[in-house]
Amino acid sequence: MxxxxxxxxxxxxxxxxxxxxxxxxxxxxxxxxxxxxxxxxxxxxxxxxxxxxxxxxxxxxxxxxxxxxxxxxxxxxxxxxxxxxxxxxxxxxxxxxxxxxxxxxxxxxxxxxxxxxxxxxxxxxxxxxxxxxxxxxxxxxAELNDPRAKETMTEFGALMVNRLRIIAPEILETPSDYPYSDPYRDELQRIVVTLDETGRRARVILEDVYGCDFDEALRYPIRSIVAAINARLISSMSRHLFDGGETAPDIADPSGRVAVEVTELVYESAEEFRASGRFEADGSSDAAIHANTDSGTAWVQVDAEAVGTFSLYFAPDDDSVDPGSVHIVVSNEDAWCDDPGWKEESYFALTQLDEADDELSD
Ligand SMILES: [Zn+2]
Structure with a gap:
């Protein structure tokens, strides 16, 4: 059993x-x-x-x-x-x-x-x-805190790699992580850059032909990807509030986790590079809804998450990339509002009455 x-x-x-x-x-x-x-x-x-x-x-x-x-x-x-x-x-x-x-x-x-x-x-x-x-x-x-364990694994690892080279070489051709670093990155962002053979070649071209620092060359494209993902979260939140009856929500930039994995980097031609990969993000925003309060506006917290893929073209000397040029395909997304204030009677029923009144008095 x-x-x-x-x-x-x-x-x-x-x-x-x-x-x-x-x-x-x-x-x-x-x-x-x-x-x-x-x-x-x-x-x-x-x-x-x-x-x-x-x-x-x-x-x-x-x-x-x-x-x-x-x-x-x-x-x-x-x-x-x-x-x-x-x-x-x-x-x-x-x-x-x-x-x-x-x-x-x-x-x-x-x-x-x-x-x-x-x-x-x-x-x-x-x-x-x-x-x-x-x-x-x-x-x-295994935890490798023990130096002897680490040493053993390194030694036997070399033996294993040689065996794998013979019995399953495809395992060894898998892409490797590049230790991308952006000192100004938001700490909730997780950026992973993985380079396969084509990616490694593109890196050499960026560095040797264009004289770029690789991290810097990726910085603006990656910022644009994150901005495009956040814009996507906002539009998803906006749709959710719209479906609930709020026609003109004003939504702040979301704060939350963004994981971006660049899995493909290609030197296309005509000084153009293409980066693509996948992402997962979730975020919370404050949204101004036009409710029945003295100030005419109330704030609720709205949440969204999205999973999908992205791709964009960038030139090696760009120091800004338009987030609008990032192509995003979402495989799964959702938005919700757990805020107890959302859709309470005092917000919507009365708001709609007010609007009707406004129209009458106009
Ligand atoms: Zn964790």
Missing amino acids: VAPARYSSNTARNGILRAALFDAWDRRCYFCRRWFDVAVMEIDHLLPRYLRFDSQRLDELLGECLPPELVALGFDIDAPHNLAPICRGCNSDKSDRSFAGSMRFTRLLQTARDLEPRVTKLFHAFEDRHALAKALATVAV
């Missing part, structure tokens, strides 16, 4: 579960969405673990957070449908800040449920009784 993929008191099995969760959740912290090394990830219980002793409260929370068809599937606090990988920083930040009851939380539980089959499959693959699979799983989640 194969043991289920489940959080338990068994450290070795939790290590394997951690690697499986990490891979299924796209190798990043679900909270800040940054990419990390599995060795610094922890397993987070979306609904806290103490609830397994308080089934009444657990049922209440599930009723609030999940649609009835998911509640009907049953819930196990320690199963992958309640687990997600989190980085240490976020885990210590988040402990008291449960966002149970919010839309985002509902979506997270839904994502965990969707990923559960993949987590389970990976868990069983990693947990294979084969001694080699076990040894590799140990290496995959």
